[in-house]
Amino acid sequence: MSDATETHCPYCALQCGMGLRPADGPVPVTVVERPAFPVNQGALCGKGASAAAVLAPGARLTSPLVRVDGELRPASWPQALDRIAAGLAGTAERYGRDAVGVFGGGGLTNEKAYALGKFARVVLGTSAIDYNGRFCMSSAAAGGIRAFGVDRGLPFPVADIPRAGCVILVGGNPAETMPPFVRYLRELKENGGRLIVVDPRRTRTAELADLHLAPRPGTDLALALGMLHLVVADGRTDEEFIAQRTTGWPETRDAAMAHWPEHVEAVTGVPLPQLREAVRLFCGAPTGMVLTARGPEQQAKGTDTVSAWINLCLATGNAGRPYAGYGCLTGQGNGQGGREHGQKADQLPGYRKLDDPAARAHVAAVWGVAPDSLPGPGRSAYELLESLGGEVRALLLMGSNPVVSAPSSTRIAERLGSLDFLAVSDVVLSETAELADVVLPVTQWAEETGTMTNLEGRVVLRRKAVDPPEGVRSDLEVLRALAERLGRPEGFPTEPEEVFEELRRASAGGAADYAGISYPRIAAEDGVFWPCPEPDHPGTPRLFLDRFATPDGRARFTAVQHRPAAEEPDTDYPLRLTTGRVLAQYQSGAQTRRVEALNQAAPGAFVELHPVLAERLGVREGDRVAVVSRRGRTVTPARLTAAIRPDTVFMPFHWPGEANANRHTNPALDPVSRMPEFKACAVRVEAAD
Ligand code: SF4
Structure with missing residues (x-):
């Protein structure tokens, strides 16, 4: 480990510790074990172990792309940024500030999530911001x-x-x-x-x-x-x-x-x-x-x-x-931190509520703006996506691939396609980036420093191990460059640690209090648990031992009643579909589908059927079958297993196009969390022909 940079996996919320050693060849680093990190103690899954493959220039974007005559073509950074600034400003001028939307991701570092929320509220002045973590936990x-x-x-x-x-x-x-x-x-x-x-x-x-x-x-x-x-x-x-x-x-x-x-x-x-x-x-x-x-x-x-x-x-x-x-x-790499620092529709940094006057005053003071200049709460992720092309006419999207990962994905692809202007910053040309007017190639995990908050609330430090290829910039540089073009250059540092120092002040006194956490401290302690209000506070690995975080210190029961799924099976759609993940792919697959070893292990979608159901339908192992719902149709091979209920079928959701499970998933929303109903909808299975 002595010559390896200590960092963390780019994928899930466990945020496994790993080391990166310099390597020759197109993949610039080799992933090695980091046994001292307590959460995974050196163990990595295949996704983490192969993560460096996406750093190779052939696997990722290395030039901005701008749509010309219907095609995405390479462009310079100034051209691409000018076009985005014009697209966002022009839309705001024509339709109002809330016609410009921002969509973030649960894989962004705390610094990026914080800067994106600030950019939306301070530079764009829009309430239309949410992130894909809404679909997670x-x-x-x-x-x-x-x-x-x-x-x-x-x-x-x-x-x-x-x-x-x-x-x-x-x-x-x-x-x-x-x-x-x-x-x-x-x-x-x-x-x-x-x-x-x-x-x-x-x-x-x-x-x-x-x-x-x-x-x-x-x-x-x-x-x-x-x-x-x-x-x-x-x-x-x-x-x-x-x-x-x-x-x-x-x-x-x-x-x-x-x-x-x-x-x-x-x-x-x-x-x-x-x-x-x-x-x-x-x-x-x-x-x-x-x-x-x-x-x-x-x-x-x-x-x-x-x-x-x-x-x-x-x-x-x-x-x-x-x-x-x-x-x-929690599922996504920074699903936890991503929901603490202000890229959620109703939140300000520190897990503060956007409609709380005291919270607005605190954060506005850190940002150097008037509290009443901050917009109010906006729409949740699905509602934001559903409003594209209608009330929201332009969108800046960072690190998310809703064409594959959103519910009723065919509908969402149509909404994205109906926008006046779409800009996407991502590491790879995802299915969503393919629809954009401008695509920005940005740095990824091993090429930048930043903090993540894992599923335990442990704030960890990802460290830069290698320079990005020429032509690639960080999301923080993108936000700074856009802020400059949109007339508010101050307040958008590009050094992650500088952003984190501001985040500490913005979060101070909030539920997710990071005020006592610093880069040197995380490095020395291998992560610090929030809340940590002071530099000499030990952090809080265990919450609620003395009192719960309610006004009276007591936990609150909530009386709840069972109710059926929003869409129950019927004669036309007699089966329940549930969705999930497989070992060798991650989320929308935008990164992992570009890793050869993972593709060999999990090359494509399938639908799992119980043998009793398969016999009734006349389906054999490997037959290509159509799954049909009220929202779409997919065609995949059948996989027969007695490990599933006979009244239920299962599809993993990592693949696009006619294999995309989210063509079926139901955007019926939870009234409190605004979570869509990914896990239960009604389908039928029939011969693919
Ligand atoms: Fe760990 Fe695998 Fe999750 Fe990476 S994807 S954090 S290696 S469990």
């Missing part, structure tokens, strides 16, 4: 804030997980999405702890479980209510904890008691003995954790579903003490 964030007063993915370090007595993992498959995390589940079992996995599919993660519950997609809320009903009926509630540290229990208890276990069995398809066994394991353990991922969160009732699982934790006294509690396995 926003329901968990909303549920966490509702119950605990603050949202931090995990309120404890991952190292606490093996010390729990029982862990319920709901709708997550870390064995494929973040394999180094699995060691914590294995250690849990080695320590005598129990693992319950809730997933409609018997995934690689479910294979590890002591108990696998396979509910119908979209019924996790009912499952949690059924468990709570049994907890109450069996007298297994923690009355002392409920009395001393919570509010809202009577209404929540009554709501759970209205959901009879027999009814829950009928709704979820989970046999009642399994439900009872889950309660026995969870309540029989000295401490319990519930971890959710996208399964329960990406629903039109995602926030209530998260609340139902939190209620189970609170009723059993499993919160606010060591080795117990609720947490969310």
